[in-house]
Amino acid sequence: MARILLHPETLEHFFTPPKLPHREDIRETLAKRFINLFESSESYTSWVIYGHSGVGKTVLSWRVEKDLREHFKNDILVAYVNCRQSRKIYRVLVEIVKQIEKTVPEKGLSREDLITLLFRLTAEKTGKLLLILDELGTLFTETEADKTRDMLYSISRFTERFRDLESKLQIGVISIVAKPHEYLFYQWLDKATRASFIKSEINLPKYSKAELFDILQFRAELAFKPGSVTDDAIDLIANFAAERGDGNARIAIDILRSAGEFAERQNDEQLDADHVREILKYHPHMSRIDTEIFDTLEKHKLVLLLSIIRALKAHGKSYVTRLQLEEYYRMLCEEYYERPRKTTQLLRYLKELGQEFPGVLDIEVSGKNQRGRSTRIRINVPLDSLEDHVIRVLERRTGGR
Numbered sequence: 126m127a128r129i130l131l132h133p134e135t136l137e138h139f140f141t142p143p144k145l146p147h148r149e150d151i152r153e154t155l156a157k158r159f160i161n162l163f164e165s166s167e168s169y170t171s172w173v174i175y176g177h178s179g180v181g182k183t184v185l186s187w188r189v190e191k192d193l194r195e196h197f198k199n200d201i202l203v204a205y206v207n208c209r210q211s212r213k214i215y216r217v218l219v220e221i222v223k224q225i226e227k228t229v230p231e232k233g234l235s236r237e238d239l240i241t242l243l244f245r246l247t248a249e250k251t252g253k254l255l256l257i258l259d260e261l262g263t264l265f266t267e268t269e270a271d272k273t274r275d276m277l278y279s280i281s282r283f284t285e286r287f288r289d290l291e292s293k294l295q296i297g298v299i300s301i302v303a304k305p306h307e308y309l310f311y312q313w314l315d316k317a318t319r320a321s322f323i324k325s326e327i328n329l330p331k332y333s334k335a336e337l338f339d340i341l342q343f344r345a346e347l348a349f350k351p352g353s354v355t356d357d358a359i360d361l362i363a364n365f366a367a368e369r370g371d372g373n374a375r376i377a378i379d380i381l382r383s384a385g386e387f388a389e390r391q392n393d394e395q396l397d398a399d400h401v402r403e404i405l406k407y408h409p410h411m412s413r414i415d416t417e418i419f420d421t422l423e424k425h426k427l428v429l430l431l432s433i434i435r436a437l438k439a440h441g442k443s444y445v446t447r448l449q450l451e452e453y454y455r456m457l458c459e460e461y462y463e464r465p466r467k468t469t470q471l472l473r474y475l476k477e478l479g480q481e482f483p484g485v486l487d488i489e490v491s492g493k494n495q496r497g498r499s500t501r502i503r504i505n506v507p508l509d510s511l512e513d514h515v516i517r518v519l520e521r522r523t524g525g526r
């Protein structure tokens with residue numbers, strides 16, 4: 126087997142990469158803010174990070190954790206808890222305290238006891254605590270919301286209840302609230318709690334296609350043999366994850382890994398667009414090609430589709446431009462006795478074809494370049510089998526032309 130995926134573990138979602146393309150600014154802001162806190166005489170600060178799935182909320186918090194650990198060495202305590210997994214606020218508190226002190230019993234303590242223990246233990250050990258509450262929004266349910274609010278309030282106001290700890294304890298909190306819960310979070314937190322608990326907040330926007338490209342390229346550099354992943358493979362994945370995957374970097378990275386494993390199984394030295402197409406064919410975000418659609422498609426569109434396939438195969442790239450397509454389009458029009466359409470009409474046909482094959486065929490009209498608008502045309506499924514199918518339908522339609 127050709128080995129190109131040399132470090133597959135770096136594509137696992139628990140891996141914290143050394144850099145986060147397009148999140149480096151916020152990473153620096155957060156790291157600096159928490160370092161400032163722990164180096165000052167302040168006692169508390171907190172950031173809430175909002176954002177849709179796969180925008181890098183969790184990995185950003187881990188990256189900042191690493192930055193702080195590198196800065197403070199053993200002089201800082203960090204507790205990370207995923208509230209969705211713990212489900213109950215009591216479990217969340219147990220998980221947190223156990224990360225500070227393993228011997229804490231799992232039962233028999235009240236929530237208040239646990240919070241007090243957390244403060245006292247931390248003050249005894251280093252006095253610096255970074256608390257990461259991931260998926261915090263999931264705790265705002267009927268049974269847990271009030272208790273959660275109490276906990277957040279206690280944490281942010283600990284100096285009022287424990288005056289003796291004021292000079293011995295500093296707490297920094299990163300809370301992560303996924304997009305659909307943002308509303309619940311606001312609904313359940315009263316103004317007073319919100320004001321004392323949330324010191325700063327940031328919304329991480331969804332990644333664009335271009336950003337996903339950079340992220341994938343960086344993650345590919347870490348995971349693969351140098352030079353073994355083509356830009357075309359990355360382009361196709363980035364495009365798919367942006368268009369069909371809602372800008373979710375997790376989806377993009379999963380495809381990269383699967384495509385890499387597939388290329389290895391094929392004994393190929395390079396991961397290219399064709400490997401990606403094989404993986405996308407079965408992707409849950411790919412809409413199935415409804416074979417009936419071919420029967421309802423007018424002949425001219427079938428010819429156009431075939432010309433896209435031919436152009437893509439000839440160029441061996443992840444996309445072709447309209448100009449590159451036209452050469453093949455004209456040739457095939459001649460072959461199938463169709464009248465080639467002028468540019469505007471061709472563009473309209475392309476757009477319609479894209480709508481008829483959502484996910485399979487992507488027509489991207491990108492911003493203006495020197496020569497006017499440029500159109501990029503991509504196909505996300507294996508070209509050979511699609512070509513066979515289109516040819517068969519065309520032959521049926523024309524009685525062998």
Ligand SMILES: Nc1ncnc2c1ncn2[C@@H]1O[C@H](COP(=O)(O)OP(=O)(O)OP(=O)(O)O)[C@@H](O)[C@H]1O
Binds near residue numbers: 176178303
């Ligand atoms: N800027 C980035 N650079 C490199 N890798 C990234 C970046 N953003 C996200 N990733 C990777 O994408 C995947 C998803 O990111 P992450 O788990 O942080 O998303 P999330 O916002 O927490 O999503 P969810 O709400 O579903 O938990 C992870 O493997 C992460 O390492």
Ligand SMILES: [Mg+2]
Binds near residue numbers: 182183184259
């Ligand atoms: Mg997450």
